[in-house]
Amino acid sequence: MERPDAPPDVVIRRLPLYARSLRYLLEEGVHSVSSQELGERINVTAAQIRKDLSYFGEFGKQGIGYDVEKLLNHIDHILGLTHHWPLVVVGVGSLGQAIARYDGFQTQGLRIVGLFDSDPDKIGQMVDDLTIMDYSRLHAVISEHQARLAVIAVPATRAQEVADMLIEAGIRAILNYAPIILQTPDDVWVRYIDPVAVMHSLTYYLAREQGGAEVKRR
Amino acid sequence: MERPDAPPDVVIRRLPLYARSLRYLLEEGVHSVSSQELGERINVTAAQIRKDLSYFGEFGKQGIGYDVEKLLNHIDHILGLTHHWPLVVVGVGSLGQAIARYDGFQTQGLRIVGLFDSDPDKIGQMVDDLTIMDYSRLHAVISEHQARLAVIAVPATRAQEVADMLIEAGIRAILNYAPIILQTPDDVWVRYIDPVAVMHSLTYYLAREQGGAEVKRR
DNA sequence: GGGATTTTGTGAATTATAGCACAAGGTTTC
DNA sequence: GAAACCTTGTGCTATAATTCACAAAATCCC
Known part of the structure; x- marks a missing residue:
């Protein structure tokens, strides 16, 4: 009852990827980004990004998207990256x-x-x-x-x-x-x-390939 | 219809861990192992190991477990590790x-x-x-x-x-x-x-710790 | 040799994760 | 200022992954 719905670990492991992508955007001078755009950069669906972030609060603006710098600050806070x-x-x-x-x-x-x-x-x-x-x-x-x-x-x-x-x-x-x-x-x-x-899991797919139709992804 | 039930990628990613643990067992001179014992070594449930292996065949003996060397060979074959x-x-x-x-x-x-x-x-x-x-x-x-x-x-x-x-x-x-x-x-x-x-996903949990009751695992 | 014990392989049940789809709210345009 | 357009946050649905639990072998022990 203390923590009604702790964010699952899969979500926690994705946050650093969001943060990194936001850092790159910031360097590029981009100020605003939609879940769609962010998702395309890191091969994650827009819905997943929004769902993940919703565990921690509401950081976006409808019709607009997210303020890159603000969202990055929020995620850094969540991850405890405000200090070293x-x-x-x-x-x-x-x-x-x-x-x-x-x-x-x-x-x-x-x-x-x-x-x-x-x-x-x-x-x-x-x-x-x-x-x-x-x-x-x-x-x-x-x-x-x-x-x-x-x-x-x-x-x-x-x-x-x-x-x-x-x-x-x-x-x-x-x-x-x-x-x-x-x-x-x-x-x-x-x-x-x-x-x-990791390499060994890749050889599995390479061994099976040999010019057949593929399925893959993830 | 070609492949009725391709093994999911999570399973493929676990196979190398099974293989490695079997290699260690072989070095230790262990000839036979149960899914229970193998699971304890690599923190995976016995049921999961059996389910995973069942995607590829039946490699164990009821009442006994798995022959370490044979199972290792099977997995190496599945992963394509029979050649370099x-x-x-x-x-x-x-x-x-x-x-x-x-x-x-x-x-x-x-x-x-x-x-x-x-x-x-x-x-x-x-x-x-x-x-x-x-x-x-x-x-x-x-x-x-x-x-x-x-x-x-x-x-x-x-x-x-x-x-x-x-x-x-x-x-x-x-x-x-x-x-x-x-x-x-x-x-x-x-x-x-x-x-x-990975480190940043760990700081998340450390930041939240500070002497509270933990939940964790995974 | 038969009863107790062990352990597999697997359907069924459960739990976890991802994606859909849409109301709500905000922006832009003229 | 109102119509057209975007994009969020989320309840619900769908899919995926894990665990349960048990019948079916195989062995062990008197």
């Missing part, structure tokens, strides 16, 4: 380095406050302006910055123990690049990025 | 390099046959045993290897034109890391990996 979220990255192989170097991670509401690795040779090295630290410093850094977000970019064999450490240290949401499903308490959010699995 | 898929990567920044260096890409049914970038300074450089090539060679390389899979790891501003080139050259499935939705013909498959968007 401190974040730690564990595993500084080539993937971890790519993450640490990626602009989009450092801007857009996220701020990497710690880079960790278990390899003694890497400890002390710098990636841009961040020093790679030993796991022994995990707890201190996470506490100090009140970080609740983490990225795991270690090999699959190490991912579960790293996750356990992170959660112990106060992390509440994890983006896991290791190809393994993590076992975590119910109050910890985990999302996965698994390019090989 | 040639693949090109466009964009050799730190992300593109991480992809090129990542073992899981080079093994597991995928083989990178071309690395491309538009930066003249990078052309000719090597990443492991692969030479970075100019876009002018895209068509030739894709034709030569009959590649139908590609990874896009260029900046968002360049992604659409790269996609157009790739499709023109014969690519039929794209994994896009650029933070932009691609416009492509209906017979081209596109999947997205967008870590910042």
Whole structure:
């Protein structure tokens, strides 16, 4: 009875796409956009955009559409992107380095406050302006910055123990690049990025193609 | 009427996870597994696993479960992973390099046959045993290897034109890391990996938490 | 060998998600 | 200022995905 109708997670996962598209529109100098136009840009139906937004309020004007800047501000508020979220990255192989170097991670509401690795040779090295630290410093850094977000970019064999450490240290949401499903308490959010699995789902369709009539989409 | 009941895409996207878990089980020397046990490993219900597999045949034994090796072979066959898929990567920044260096890409049914970038300074450089090539060679390389899979790891501003080139050259499935939705013909498959968007969907839940009773999962 | 136990495969029921379609409200045009 | 036109927000309907629950095998154990 507290929350009569919490927005489903599918909706939450689409909001960042709306926000991004609105940012591009803003850069292009577009001031107003209809659900139709926005939908065409991101391959989503107009009705779905309107339905999604309706979970959070009424942001549009009939006959006009949405004010790009206002809607973007609303979505940023909904997503909690009005301030920066401190974040730690564990595993500084080539993937971890790519993450640490990626602009989009450092801007857009996220701020990497710690880079960790278990390899003694890497400890002390710098990636841009961040020093790679030993796991022994995990707890201190996470506490100090009140970080609740983490990225795991270690090999699959190490991912579960790293996750356990992170959660112990106060992390509440994890983006896991290791190809393994993590076992975590119910109050910890985990999302996965698994390019090989994605590729394998694509080979399924390619294997079946060979010049037949297609169905597809999504 | 040709295909009375094609398996939905959600099912196809889960198959690689089943396959991976089975590979781990095989390494551990486990010969037989029930849908229950498999499900617990990857946080999927037993019923869902059985339903998913039933789209493709009957692979289990009542009272026993599944033979790990046999089921793995079946799934690999379904996904077309009985041979290697040639693949090109466009964009050799730190992300593109991480992809090129990542073992899981080079093994597991995928083989990178071309690395491309538009930066003249990078052309000719090597990443492991692969030479970075100019876009002018895209068509030739894709034709030569009959590649139908590609990874896009260029900046968002360049992604659409790269996609157009790739499709023109014969690519039929794209994994896009650029933070932009691609416009492509209906017979081209596109999947997205967008870590910042994922992070932003997590901040939503963290922003709402602050010591209240949780609901979550998924 | 037969009773207890396990586990599959699958129709049926349930739940979740997406799309339709339209009243309501706002704008534009002349 | 009124007719024509847009576009939102949403109740309702349709479709999709998941879970339930159980008959039908297969095994195990005395």
